[in-house]
Every structure is written in C-alpha cells, then in structure tokens.
Amino acid sequence: MTDPRTETAAAEPIVVAIDGPAGSGKSSVSKQAARHLGFGYLDTGAAYRALAWHALERGVDTSDALAVLDAAGDFDYAISLDPDDYWVRVGAAEVTDAIREPRVSDAVSGVARVPAVREAVNAMFRALVASSGRPGVIVEGRDITTVVTPDAPVRILLTAAPEVRAARRSAEVATQDATAVADALHRRDAADAQVVDFLTAAPGVTVIDSTALDFEQTVDAVLNVVRAETGAQHGR
Numbered sequence: 475m476t477d478p479r480t481e482t483a484a485a486e487p488i489v490v491a492i493d494g495p496a497g498s499g500k501s502s503v504s505k506q507a508a509r510h511l512g513f514g515y516l517d518t519g520a521a522y523r524a525l526a527w528h529a530l531e532r533g534v535d536t537s538d539a540l541a542v543l544d545a546a547g548d549f550d551y552a553i554s555l556d557p558d559d560y561w562v563r564v565g566a567a568e569v570t571d572a573i574r575e576p577r578v579s580d581a582v583s584g585v586a587r588v589p590a591v592r593e594a595v596n597a598m599f600r601a602l603v604a605s606s607g608r609p610g611v612i613v614e615g616r617d618i619t620t621v622v623t624p625d626a627p628v629r630i631l632l633t634a635a636p637e638v639r640a641a642r643r644s645a646e647v648a649t650q651d652a653t654a655v656a657d658a659l660h661r662r663d664a665a666d667a668q669v670v671d672f673l674t675a676a677p678g679v680t681v682i683d684s685t686a687l688d689f690e691q692t693v694d695a696v697l698n699v700v701r702a703e704t705g706a707q708h709g710r
C-alpha cells in the first residue's frame with residue numbers, strides 16, 4: 475500500500491497535437507520544436523508505415539482489409555519518442571529508413587483505411603504519450619487534433635500549398651523524378667482524405683501555413699502557438 479503523504483502523481487504530459495497533409499513539414503518541424511521544448515516527439519504515421527512494411531514483407535495485399543488485419547495480429551512494433559534518437563522497429567528489424575521507401579508510401583493508405591487498425595494504433599499512441607516520462611509530447615499525424623487527442627491544450631494544422639509540399643518532398647527523393655514524386659504525394663493525400671479530414675481545421679485548431687515560411691520560421695511559429703496556448707516558457 476502506498477503512503478498518501480509521500481505519493482506524488484506523475485503529471486500528465488502536455489500534448490501538442492499537429493496534423494497536416496503529406497510533405498507539410500509535420501515530422502521535421504515537430505522533431506525540431508520538440509528539441510527546443512525538451513518534449514518527446516511521436517510520429518504516428520510511422521506505425522501505419524511499419525504495419526504496411528510488415529504486411530508487404532509477408533506478401534499481403536494491402537488493399538485487402540482482412541489480410542491486413544491478419545498481418546496486424548503479429549505486429550511487434552516499437553518506436554522512440556526521443557527527437558535526438560529516432561528509430562522504428564518491427565520485431566528485431568530496424569525499419570526506420572525502410573518505411574520511407576516509395577513502395578511503403580504507396581501501400582500505407584490501404585492499411586490506414588482499416589477501422590480496427592486505427593482503433594488499435596490510437597490506443598497505443600495514447601499509451602506511449604502517457605508513459606513517455608517527458609513534460610510534454612508533440613504528436614503528429616492526420617487525426618491527432620480530432621480523434622487521438624481532441625482535448626490537447628495545443629492543436630495545430632500545419633499546411634503548405636500543394637506545389638510547395640511536392641517540391642520539398644521531391645528535393646529529398648533522389649530515386650524518382652519530380653513529377654512521379656508529386657503524383658504519389660497527391661495520390662496519397664486523396665486516398666487519406668477519404669478516411670480523415672486533415673485539410674480543414676476543426677474548431678479551436680490553429681492553422682500554420684508554411685508556404686512562405688522557411689523551416690526555422692515554421693518551427694518558431696509552432697513554438698509561439700505552444701507558448702500562447704500553455705503559457706509555457708519553453709524554447710528559444
């Protein structure tokens with residue numbers, strides 16, 4: 475039995491929820507803002523990507539919801555919330571880079587459309603945040619502000635013009651030409667938008683449009699919203 479005079483409840487981490495379309499800067503900006511804040515960083519898309527990778531490894535057709543659910547049955551997933559030591563694992567396999575490959579990006583929307591998969595990963599995201607041991611966690615994805623943590627004290631929709639997002643993504647991908655990269659990005663957004671709405675801000679969600687901002691200005695914009703919404707004195 476615990477002694478109530480000495481027991482102190484662990485404080486709930488502050489959640490900064492960030493949604494947005496592909497290539498809007500969610501992961502890179504969230505990771506950098508988390509460093510400034512001393513917060514954890516949770517990339518929720520990595521779970522869907524890792525499950526897509528796992529399904530592809532087993533030769534599963536990711537457009538077949540029942541086959542995806544079957545693959546999810548032995549999905550042993552782990553992710554780091556440390557913005558300075560980011561990794562993703564499935565079982566013993568380190569898949570941090572493999573889940574960014576175009577074949578996974580092309581398959582991931584099929585996996586993300588299965589309701590039972592979404593429910594399971596959402597419960598896992600909430601548990602990861604609660605056990606993070608950090609004063610706060612920046613959680614980024616597509617439905618964080620609306621479904622995963624709709625009561626988060628900070629909720630942001632990070633956007634940028636489609637052509638700007640495609641150009642930024644294209645600059646990172648050496649294996650495909652710019653048109654193919656842009657087509658894949660827009661195709662994925664269209665498929666994902668049928669499942670969750672990450673293109674319009676829900677009530678109470680602050681929009682940051684990074685079309686005319688550079689990377690550091692976008693990080694600053696996020697930090698300013700965190701300060702304004704929480705009164706926190708974190709960061710620069």
Ligand SMILES: Nc1ncnc2c1ncn2[C@@H]1O[C@H](COP(=O)(O)OP(=O)(O)OP(=O)(O)O)[C@@H](O)[C@H]1O
Nearest residue numbers: 496497498499500501502503642684687688689692
């Ligand atoms: N404001 C900005 N100005 C210039 N480049 C940016 C800006 N924000 C992000 N970037 C760059 O754009 C690219 C895409 O960003 P990032 O991967 O973070 O997007 P994302 O929203 O997480 O994409 P996805 O959902 O596809 O994983 C990265 O190379 C990142 O460094």
Ligand SMILES: Nc1ccn([C@@H]2O[C@H](COP(=O)(O)O)[C@@H](O)[C@H]2O)c(=O)n1
Nearest residue numbers: 518519520522582583586615616617666
């Ligand atoms: N909250 C989320 C996060 C992601 N997805 C799906 O995962 C894919 C990969 O996400 P990235 O952020 O790494 O691009 C994305 O295309 C969605 O299919 C999701 O559904 N909900």
